[in-house]
Amino acid sequence: MTPTRDPVFEVGPRLAMGALLQGAVWADFATVRDAVGAGDSVISKHARSLEDAGYLEVSKGAVGRRPRTWFRLTDAGRTALESHLAWLTSLSDALRAPTGAPPPASSDR
Template identity: 35%
Template sequence: MTRQAPAGGAEAPDAFDNVIHAPQRLRICAMLDAVNQIEFSLVQERLDVSASVLSKHVSVLMDAGYVEQRKAVRDTRQRVWLELTATGRAAYRGHVAALRKIVDQAPE
């Protein structure tokens, strides 16, 4: 796992995103937002889900253009690495901002 430097410049628009909102996809995006890239198996381990469940969620995020995957050989085995695209990072941060607005507007 490699750390992602904070993005400079423009803030993501506050936009609730139904693709990201599903709990496991939200967790995937949160993990990916904190790094440049992360190995599929580590995400699977941290989320405590099967490879097929994670693969389905990643496919939805990839179809939306939010996640890219890269395959590489490491230790003589093929590994899959995941990363947020710029579009995915902006969508995730916008979604989080929209959720914060909802929480901040809740009556005390």
């Protein structure tokens, strides 16, 4: 797999949601909201963006009489997230690698 930047995951809540859901079969809305530390409307908005990209599956139902929403990453979402994380890692590695040129002297800045 070639690491690829994915603009869908460049928004903090979406990356956080993807990272959380990567290790879950299904996660309920409240769990995602609390783990990401965002409000209901923020989670709803970003869930819709992930769903529109084909990265998130949403299931609605009820527990007793209370409505519930559950999320899980699709196979495409898992692949895209994995590739984006690999891209971020390669970017981080590149930033830490020496370039071969010394930094400019303080009087040259």
